[in-house]
Amino acid sequence: MPPSEADPLKRLSFLRRFLAQPWVLGLVGVATAMLIWFLTTASGAVDNLFLPSPQAVWQAGQAQWQSGLLLKDAVASIQRVFIGFALSAGLALPVGIAMGTNPTICRLLEPLMGLIRYMPAPAFIPLLIIYFGLEELPKILLIFIGTFFFNTLMIMDAVKFVPSELVETALTLGGRGLPILTRVVAPFVAPQVLDTYRINMASAWNLVIVAELVAATEGLGKRISLAQRFLRTDDIFVGLIVIGLVGLVIDLGFRFLMRKACSWAN
């Protein structure tokens, strides 16, 4: 910057650079929402029973943490999400690749999957309870049903868009089926597959909460539905915020993984 420039301008450009940091504006957005929340409750305009103050929510959170309930609930929910989603992701990968590379398999399965995909997963809950009772299995299966078809179809699409030149080049270099799959198709679709998982992970979180609202002994969703019974809006807020935070951490984890493993695609 030329030294002749005036001081206030310099300060302005510093501010501009500060705001250009990718996380700064995001933090400003969150802080603003918090502030509005705080001011609304502090002004007494809304009954605390409906909208608890940030301090009350913080205290409720501390109480849940100290009793060990928060951790137990979070672990229970996270476990269900991970098992259900791991099954879905693990099976969607080979099926999606098979559908993306083989037109016969694709024509066989795509209409079926397209149909099931539009059936809302929560609508399966009554069936799952009839079949498997109230234990873990129906919740895990719900997450599986709710994410498997999306995962598969999105992976299939990613595979279909592998440029034919990349595959044909490998063929003219002496490549054959499996090596082409592992050395050309897999690395090419890896970023999109990770992104697919990241996006559908959000549905898995939605579904685990829905499942727990209906029937569970523990879990973040269960805690929320119990809190409703006792009009404990502060506990509901704790549950909502924790669910949001865990989801955000998982999302960031996927982004981190993608940056590390697929730096070429950025």
Place this chain on the structure above:
Amino acid sequence: MHLQVSSVCKSFGYGPKTKPVLDAVSFDLHSGQFLALVGSSGSGKSTMMRLIAGLDRPSSGEIRLDGELIRGPGADRGMVFQKYSLYPWLTAAQNVAFGMRLQGRPKAEVRERTAYFLEVVGLVDSARLLPRELSGGMQQRVAIARALAAEPKVLLLDEPFGALDLQIRESMQDFLHRLWMQTGLTALLITHDLEEALLLAQQVHILAPRPGRIVRSVNADLDRSSLAHLRVSQPFLALREELASCLRSLDSTLTA
């Protein structure tokens, strides 16, 4: 090495919708030769290349390499596409090594040959760069190095410089010519650029469009000691003009 293309026909579609793309195309290519197929769009030249590469099958006729009928793609026919053929997650050196690794060659040999072919195409300094960090011309040189490193009997070049700027095209033509002199490779070039074909190839076949068929073959026995001189030399310009009018007449019969 002897590549034999005999009365190859190719059509796409079935029944009344059948569209002939190639009609009884025949030519030969011997070791060390540089041959070019020139034609406008619709002349089936890319289809011809895919048939030789084994990526498609002829509807009739046959293609033989050293007497062996071609039934599918193989490492004996290396191919360079017009664009988008480098693996974007691999560095230049890893791209060059790719074919050799598919072939399961010993690591030391792969390393040695990778270094050698990067040197041949003048990209030693860019060995560790990703394709997106390379210019279009550099990317095509990597693609050529990758094809050569797999030791093909014949190099198939499908409009390899078609996506490049004019100036870069010229320098790439010089590069390819030097490479041919230096390594004695056997090459089949497909292009719509008559000048490019005459500069590089000893033999040029002109393809007429719809359906693609060879209408003219010339031996371009020109003095290629300097491409810069060749570009402005009388015999070259005369030959180019003659063939250009031939190509033009093909187009006019099409529109008439």
